[in-house]
Amino acid sequence: MYNDYFRLILPALSSHLEDAQLSVKDYSVGNPSGIENFLLFDVNNEITAPTNTQATANNIYADLGSGKQFRSRSVFSSESGMFSSIPLNSSFVAAALTNGGGQIALGGTLGDLFRTNQ
Numbered sequence: 001m002y003n004d005y006f007r008l009i010l011p012a013l014s015s016h017l018e019d020a021q022l023s024v025k026d027y028s029v030g031n032p033s034g035i036e037n038f039l040l041f042d043v044n045n046e047i048t049a050p051t052n053t054q055a056t057a058n059n060i061y062a063d064l065g066s067g068k069q070f071r072s073r074s075v076f077s078s079e080s081g082m083f084s085s086i087p088l089n090s091s092f093v094a095a096a097l098t099n100g101g102g103q104i105a106l107g108g109t110l111g112d113l114f115r116t117n118q
Contacts, residue, residue: 002109003061003064003065003107004107005106005107005108006078006106006108008103008106009103010103011101012100015099017093017096018093019093020093021090022106023083026075026083027080027081028082029075029080030077030105033076034076035045035074035077037072037110038075038084038086039065039069039071040070040106040107041066041070042067042068042092042095043063043064043067043093044067045059045063047053047066049107055078059071063101064108065108067107068090069086071092072111092106
């Protein structure tokens, strides 16, 4: 399993935010099957934890690929070098509204294709 994260600075948001999406560059999709499932989750650790050297790094790394799922998307090898848009769900919108004017982190993982998507 390969985990990563995105740390976003959010503007002050009104309660009228209805949807959001994340655009990500697909540098290389190298799965032999030609498809990879990319999942996005909330991050429960402090927002600075992923960027600091920590004795608890294993727990932080695991947090990036677990928790409340914000969405998933299948990425195909034919999309290498392109941008993928990932529509985010209502759980993300609620978290963004809560953190408006501040920061939010999204954990990402390349999961197996048999994992539940929502």
